Amino acid sequence: MNLIPQDCLGSILEITPQYLKERGLGGVILDIDNTLTGHNVPLPTPDVMALLSEYRAAGVKTCVVSNNRRPRVAAFCEKTGIHDFVWDAFKPAANGYVKAAEIMGLPPERTAAAGDQIFTDVWGARRAGCYAVLLKPIHRGGEGAFIAFKRLLEKPILLYLKLKGMIK
Numbered sequence: 001m002n003l004i005p006q007d008c009l010g011s012i013l014e015i016t017p018q019y020l021k022e023r024g025l026g027g028v029i030l031d032i033d034n035t036l037t038g039h040n041v042p043l044p045t046p047d048v049m050a051l052l053s054e055y056r057a058a059g060v061k062t063c064v065v066s067n068n069r070r071p072r073v074a075a076f077c078e079k080t081g082i083h084d085f086v087w088d089a090f091k092p093a094a095n096g097y098v099k100a101a102e103i104m105g106l107p108p109e110r111t112a113a114a115g116d117q118i119f120t121d122v123w124g125a126r127r128a129g130c131y132a133v134l135l136k137p138i139h140r141g142g143e144g145a146f147i148a149f150k151r152l153l154e155k156p157i158l159l160y161l162k163l164k165g166m167i168k
């Protein structure tokens with residue numbers, strides 16, 4: 001089922017180099033808003049910045065895949081030292097994820113794809129064959145009507161994930 005992630009975690013900080021290694025994953029495809037930083041907040045917190053340097057030190061590949069426009073994505077990646085990114089990805093389309101895996105030189109199944117939205121990040125990642133990790137959104141404020149609508153649709157799936165014990 002393409003809407004069910006392989007794993008559910010509280011935050012990106014739980015996707016450590018060790019976590020990836022244990023699952024045979026060589027890279028992480030990253031969502032920006034509410035995954036690495038708050039919605040439309042320009043920079044992530046110091047602990048997320050530290051995780052990104054841990055990735056670099058451990059040889060973990062990274063690529064941002066965002067539905068946001070190029071200026072926001074490029075500026076964010078420059079400030080955070082993330083070299084590769086795909087903008088206007090039209091998630092839940094699979095293309096952005098496939099492209100990101102290609103850029104990282106990995107087959108999609110050897111990449112983790114981290115995001116906070118089921119109908120955007122998980123769906124797109126699963127269609128591309130990535131290892132989808134659903135994260136709790138950093139901060140739900142200011143998300144706008146379309147995301148609020150998708151959050152409503154997420155409710156029964158989140159309930160299912162809770163009942164299955166995937167969300168603690």
Ligand SMILES: [Mg+2]
Binds near residue numbers: 033034115
């Ligand atoms: Mg997001």
